[in-house]
Every structure is written in structure tokens, then in C-alpha cells.
Amino acid sequence: MGVVRDVWLVTNELLETVTAPWSPEEREERLKAVEELLRRREKLLGALRPPYSEEERALGRDIVAWNRDIAERLKAVQDEIRRDLRMAGAKRRANARYVHPYEQPLSLDGMFYDKRR
Template sequence: MNRLLPIYQLTESMKLLLLQDITLNNREEIIRLFHEKMEERGKLLEAMVPPYTEEEDELGRIVVQMNQEIEKKMNRLFMDLKNEMKQVQQQKKSTTSYSNPYKNVQGLDGMFLDQKK
């Protein structure tokens, strides 16, 4: 029996999970499911010990290739998340600036100071 088959199946399910249409509403759930699968796969990978059969080597190459695709998709997902966070910060800054436009004004322009001699 091929010992890598459960790892291959988990990797494939992780890839399919990331191929779904990820929206604002389901993103958190997809990330949670992906994390659970990743932890389970990590435990299986730790249990793998050499020597490997030719069949396991071939399946291992396929898993590595799938893992690279998964990594690209995850990087894209996290870049989208970062961009969204930047937009939220910019919106907060714009809202604050609009509600109190003189908050960040520096200097003493227009201020008269009396001094006694």
C-alpha cells in the first residue's frame, strides 16, 4: 500500500479548497478549513520515514508540484487580504480627516503671542 496516498488526498483537497470562489463572506471559513487540513497533513508528513518505493517517489513529486500551486494561491489570497486591510486603514484616515480637518495641522500660523517687556 502507498503510504503517501493520504497526504496526496489531503493536498488535493487543499488545492480544491483554494480553487473555490473566495469572497468576503466565506474567506474566513476557507482559511480555517485550509489550516485544519494543513495541520493534519503536517502530522502525516512527520510520520513518513524512508525508504520510499518508486511509486511513493512519483506520488511525492506530484505532491510537491501541487504544493507549489497551493503556495501561489495562498500568496495571492494573503496579498488580497493585505490590500483590503490597507484600504480599510485609508478609509479610516479619510473619515477622520473629513470629520476633523485641523487635527494634524502643525505650527503656530495665525496665532498671536503677547509678550511683556
């Protein structure tokens, strides 16, 4: 039961890491910790070999259930990062327009175009 138990422990640690609240300041460190836990778990998953005892199957059911929660939380973090990147881009463009108001292309609103020759 050693490898299954190790996978269960690493998955539990991963679940605790992703479910704890993340502040934007500590996001970088948390993502590094998540990546390291995923690497460790991937190595352990490669070492799994059947047959499994009933206790190992119960641990496996826990792991599968936790994987869904982990995936949902990581998807939420990904959405937060995308939103932050969009906001940063919008702020950068707004700042550029404010600092250099006459460098933007001219607006065609209000221009008169005479079709007659």
C-alpha cells in the same frame, strides 16, 4: 503506501480548497479550513518513512507539484488581505478627516517665514 496516500489525499483537498474562488465574506472560514488541512498534513508528513515504492514516488511528485500551486495561491490570498487592510486604513483616515476636519495638524503650505531679524 498508507501514509503517502493519506498525504496525497490531504494535499489534493488542500489544493481544491485554495484554488476555488474565494469571496471576501467567506475568506475567514476558508482560511480556517486551510489551517486545519495544513495541520493534518504536517502530522502525516512527520510519519513518512522511506523506502518508497514507485507508486509512492509518483504520488510524491504530484504532491511536490501541487505544493507550488498551493504556495502561489496562498501568496495571492496574502496579497489580497494586505490590500484590503491598506484600503481599510485609508478609508478610516479619510473618514476621520471628514468627520473632524479641524483636528488635523495645520498645513505649513503657504506660510511665510521671515529670515531677517
